[in-house]
Amino acid sequence: MNSPRATVSKILTYSIVDGPGNRLVIFLQGCNFDCTACHNPHTIGECNHCGDCVPACHADALSLVDGRIVFDPLTCDQCDDCLEVCPINANPMVRDYDVADILELARRHRPFLSGITVSGGEPTRQLGFVVALFEAIKSDEALAGLDCFIDSNGYLDRSGWESLLPVTDGVMLDIKSFDDAVHRELTGKENRKSLRSAQLLHEAGKLYELRFLLVPGVTDGDDELDGLIDFVAGLGGDVRVRLNAFQHHGVRPQALEWEKMPRAGVGKVAARLRGAGINNVVTPAVYL
Amino acid sequence: MQDMLSKLRSITNDATLNPAQKARYLSLEAENSLAYPSLDAETQRALDERVICDMYEGHAPYKPRYVLPDYSVVLRDGSDYLELPVPETLDEAINTLMIAYHHVPSVTGMPVYIGQLDELLLPFCEGVSDDALYEKIKLFWRYLDRTLPDAFMHANIGPSDNRVARAILRVDAELRQIAPNLTLLYDPQKSGDEILAIAGENIAACCKPHIANHPVHADAFDERGYGIVSCYNVLPLAGGASTLTRVNLKEVALRADDEAGFFADTLPHYLELNFRLTQARVDYLFDESGFFDSFLVNEGWVDRDRFTAMFGVFAMAEAVNLLQDTEGREGRYGFDEVANALGHRISAAIAEAIEARPLDKVWRGHALLHSQAGLSDDSEATPGVRIPYGTEPDPVTHVQALAPHHQYYDAGISEILTVDESVTNNPEALVQLCKGAFASGFREFTVNVASNDLVRVTGYMVRLSDIRKFRDQQGSRTNTTVLGAEAAEMTGILERKPRVVSNELSPGYGQ
Ligand code: SF4
Numbered sequence: 169m170n171s172p173r174a175t176v177s178k179i180l181t182y183s184i185v186d187g188p189g190n191r192l193v194i195f196l197q198g199c200n201f202d203c204t205a206c207h208n209p210h211t212i213g214e215c216n217h218c219g220d221c222v223p224a225c226h227a228d229a230l231s232l233v234d235g236r237i238v239f240d241p242l243t244c245d246q247c248d249d250c251l252e253v254c255p256i257n258a259n260p261m262v263r264d265y266d267v268a269d270i271l272e273l274a275r276r277h278r279p280f281l282s283g284i285t286v287s288g289g290e291p292t293r294q295l296g297f298v299v300a301l302f303e304a305i306k307s308d309e310a311l312a313g314l315d316c317f318i319d320s321n322g323y324l325d326r327s328g329w330e331s332l333l334p335v336t337d338g339v340m341l342d343i344k345s346f347d348d349a350v351h352r353e354l355t356g357k358e359n360r361k362s363l364r365s366a367q368l369l370h371e372a373g374k375l376y377e378l379r380f381l382l383v384p385g386v387t388d389g390d391d392e393l394d395g396l397i398d399f400v401a402g403l404g405g406d407v408r409v410r411l412n413a414f415q416h417h418g419v420r421p422q423a424l425e426w427e428k429m430p431r432a433g434v435g436k437v438a439a440r441l442r443g444a445g446i447n448n449v450v451t452p453a454v455y456l
Numbered sequence: 457m458q459d460m461l462s463k464l465r466s467i468t469n470d471a472t473l474n475p476a477q478k479a480r481y482l483s484l485e486a487e488n489s490l491a492y493p494s495l496d497a498e499t500q501r502a503l504d505e506r507v508i509c510d511m512y513e514g515h516a517p518y519k520p521r522y523v524l525p526d527y528s529v530v531l532r533d534g535s536d537y538l539e540l541p542v543p544e545t546l547d548e549a550i551n552t553l554m555i556a557y558h559h560v561p562s563v564t565g566m567p568v569y570i571g572q573l574d575e576l577l578l579p580f581c582e583g584v585s586d587d588a589l590y591e592k593i594k595l596f597w598r599y600l601d602r603t604l605p606d607a608f609m610h611a612n613i614g615p616s617d618n619r620v621a622r623a624i625l626r627v628d629a630e631l632r633q634i635a636p637n638l639t640l641l642y643d644p645q646k647s648g649d650e651i652l653a654i655a656g657e658n659i660a661a662c663c664k665p666h667i668a669n670h671p672v673h674a675d676a677f678d679e680r681g682y683g684i685v686s687c688y689n690v691l692p693l694a695g696g697a698s699t700l701t702r703v704n705l706k707e708v709a710l711r712a713d714d715e716a717g718f719f720a721d722t723l724p725h726y727l728e729l730n731f732r733l734t735q736a737r738v739d740y741l742f743d744e745s746g747f748f749d750s751f752l753v754n755e756g757w758v759d760r761d762r763f764t765a766m767f768g769v770f771a772m773a774e775a776v777n778l779l780q781d782t783e784g785r786e787g788r789y790g791f792d793e794v795a796n797a798l799g800h801r802i803s804a805a806i807a808e809a810i811e812a813r814p815l816d817k818v819w820r821g822h823a824l825l826h827s828q829a830g831l832s833d834d835s836e837a838t839p840g841v842r843i844p845y846g847t848e849p850d851p852v853t854h855v856q857a858l859a860p861h862h863q864y865y866d867a868g869i870s871e872i873l874t875v876d877e878s879v880t881n882n883p884e885a886l887v888q889l890c891k892g893a894f895a896s897g898f899r900e901f902t903v904n905v906a907s908n909d910l911v912r913v914t915g916y917m918v919r920l921s922d923i924r925k926f927r928d929q930q931g932s933r934t935n936t937t938v939l940g941a942e943a944a945e946m947t948g949i950l951e952r953k954p955r956v957v958s959n960e961l962s963p964g965y966g967q
C-alpha cells in the first residue's frame with residue numbers, strides 16, 4: 169500500500185509551545201492564507217522549481233536536476249539565504265516524509281513525548297496525510313497514549329473536519345481578526361470559515377485553544393477585542409484563549425512597519441478579557 | 457609566614473564576609489598550615505599539577521566530607537549526649553531535628569543532609585491538620601534558610617506521595633529560598649503522577665526540586681538506604697563519604713599521545729594515583745582524627761562501616777574533544793555520535809578500574825564513581841560529563857547524548873537541562889521530559905528555567921539578585937552566593953544559555 173506523503177518544512181522533537189506537554193511537531197509546507205504578520209513566511213509557498221535560489225546558495229547545497237530543485241542537507245549550513253530570495257515564500261529545503269517515517273521518529277522519542285502536533289503552514293491542506301498519520305498513531309501499540317493535535321487557521325470546511333476529528337484530540341485554532349474586512353486585509357481570505365470551524369470544534373469538544381495574535385494598532389482595538397469577547401461568549405462554556413504577541417522575529421519587511429506588542433500591552437488585554445468573564449487566558453512567557 | 461599573616465588579616469577585615477564566614481575561612485587557613493597526609497612523590501606531583509585533586513578539603517581531614525545521619529535514631533531514642541528526650545509531638549520532632557542539625561559536621565561545616573523528611577515526620581502527623589502541618593513546615597523552612605544558609609544542605613522526600621511531602625512542596629514553591637535544596641525520589645510504581653505533576657509546577661516556579669530516579673538508586677545501595685545530599689551526591693544512609701577526590705580528564709588527555717595510549721596507560725596511571733590520594737586521606741580520617749569516637753557513632757546515627765570514598769571525574773567534554781583531535785576526527789562531544797561513544801567508553805573504563813581496585817576502610821571495599829560538578833576555580837573544564845556551557849543542545853538531544861554515562865555513576869551524576877520560560881505555561885512538559893530522561897537511564901532530573909532569579913550553580917541554587925548585590929560589595933547572608941559569584945567570574949556561568957554554573961565548593965578564601 170502506498171503510504172501518504174507530505175511536504176515537511178521542519179520537524180521538532182522538542183517543543184513546549186505547541187500544545188500540552190512536550191511534543192513532536194511536524195511543520196507542513198504551504199498555506200492558504202498569506203498573512204502579513206506571519207512569523208514563518210517561508211512556510212507559505214510551494215516551490216515551483218524556478219531555480220532562483222540556486223545561485224544564492226553559497227554552499228552549493230542547491231541544484232536543478234531535470235527541472236526540479238535538489239537539496240543536499242549535508243552541505244547546507246542553515247544560513248537561510250535561499251529563503252530570502254525565493255519570490256513566492258517557498259522553501260527549497262523541504263523534505264518529503266511518509267507516515268512510516270514519522271512513526272519511526274515518534275517511536276524513537278516516545279518516552280519524551282506527550283503527543284504530536286501538526287503545524288505549518290496550514291496542515292489541513294495536506295488532509296489525507298494528517299488523517300493517515302493520526303490513524304496510524306492511534307493504532308500503533310508503541311505509541312499508545314500520544315495525543316494528536318492540529319495547529320490550524322481554520323480554513324477548512326465541515327467535511328474536512330469530519331474526516332479529521334475522529335482521530336484528532338485537540339485543535340489550536342488561530343483567528344486573525346473578528347472583522348471580516350480586516351481579516352481579508354491581513355490574510356487575503358474571509359474569516360467566516362475560520363469562525364465556523366471554531367464553533368464546530370468547540371461543539372465537538374476538540375477546541376483545545378483559541379489563539380489570537382495581538383498587533384498594536386491593527387488587532388488590539390476596542391472593536392476587535394469586543395469581537396473576541398462576544399465570540400467566546402457565544403461559544404459558551406470554558407474556552408482557553410491564548411493571546412500571542414506580534415514580534416519582529418522572522419516577519420517580512422512590510423510587517424516591520426508595525427510595532428511589536430509589549431508584555432504590558434498583552435497584560436492589559438488579558439485583564440480586559442478576564443474582566444469580561446473569560447477565565448482561561450494564557451499569555452506568552454517570552455518576548456523577543 | 458608573612459604571607460599567611462597578611463592573608464589572615466585580609467580575611468578578618470573583609471567587609472563582604474560576615475563573622476561566621478570569616479571564622480570558616482580562618483579555620484581553613486589554620487588547617488592548611490599543617491603538613492599534608494604523606495603521599496608518594498608521583499601522587500604528590502599529580503596533585504600539585506592538579507591532574508588529580510582533593511577538592512581542597514584541607515590538609516588534616518578531621519571529619520568526613522559528607523555525613524548522612526539516620527535521623528530516625530534520634531527521633532526514636534532521643535540522645536544522651538545532646539540530652540534530648542524522645543519526641544512525641546510534631547513540634548518536638550521538628551525541634552529535635554533542628555537541634556540535631558547543628559551537631560552534624562561536613563566539609564562546609566554545615567549539615568549537607570537533613571533527612572528523608574516525610575518519612576521522618578509522618579509518624580508524628582496523626583491528628584495534625586493539613587493547615588497546621590503547612591504552618592509548621594513553613595516555620596521550619598524559614599529557620600533552615602536563615603540559620604543554615606547553605607544550598608548544599610539537602611532535604612529528601614518521596615518516593616511515596618504523602619501529606620508531608622506535599623506540604624514541603626507547597627512551602628518550597630511559596631518561599632523560593634535558596635536553602636534547603638530539595639530532591640523528590642520518584643518511583644513510577646509508588647509515587648504516582650500527581651506528586652510528579654506538583655514537582656513539575658514547582659520546577660517551573662523555582663527550579664526545585666530535583667527528581668531522583670529512585671529504583672535505579674535503590675538498586676545501587678542496600679536495605680539501609682541512601683540519601684541525596686549536596687549537589688546530587690548519592691551516598692549510603694547512616695554513613696556518608698569520607699572524602700571526595702577527583703580526576704581532571706582534560707589534564708589526563710593532554711598527557712596522552714593518542715586514544716590508544718590514553719586507555720592503555722595514561723588513564724589507568726592517573727586513576728591509580730587518585731586511588732592513592734584517596735586512601736591517604738581516608739587513613740588520616742580513620743586512624744588519626746578520632747572522628748569515629750564521636751557520639752554520632754556511639755549513639756548509632758552513623759555507622760563507621762558505611763562511609764564510602766567518592767571518586768570524582770570531570771572535564772569529560774574537553775578530554776573527548778582533545779582525543780578526537782589527536783585522532784583527526786572533527787565531531788564534538790555532545791553533538792557527534794562517535795565523540796559521545798568515546799565518552800561513554802571512558803566512563804566504562806573508569807568504572808571498571810574502580811571495581812578492580814580495593815580500598816581499605818571504605819564501604820563495600822571500593823570507591824563509588826561520581827560525576828563531579830566543579831569548583832569555583834575551574835576554568836575551561838566542564839563539570840562532570842556535561843556538555844560545555846552555552847552550547848547545550850535541546851533537552852531531549854541533551855539527555856540522549858549523555859544517558860549512557862549514567863549507569864556508571866552510582867555516587868551521583870547530574871546534568872542541568874535548560875528550558876525556556878515558556879514552560880511556565882506548560883509544566884506538563886517538564887513531567888514528560890523527566891519521564892523520558894528516566895526511561896533513557898538518567899539517574900537524576902534537574903532543570904533550570906531560563907528566567908528564574910533562583911538559578912542552579914551545579915547542584916545548589918543562587919539568587920542572581922544576590923550575586924549582583926555581592927558584587928556591589930554588600931556581602932551575602934548565604935555562603936553559596938559567595939561561591940556563585942566566584943563561579944560566575946571564573947567559569948563564565950552566566951554565559952550558559954539561560955544561566956547556570958557548576959561548582960561545588962569554594963576551596964578557600966580568595967582562591
Ligand atoms: S524555493 Fe523558491 S526560489 Fe527556490 S526553486 Fe523553489 S520557488 Fe524557486
Ligand code: SF4
Pocket residue numbers: 224225226227228229230243244245246247248249250251261
Ligand atoms: S540555507 Fe542551506 S540551502 Fe539555503 S542558501 Fe543557506 S546553505 Fe544554501
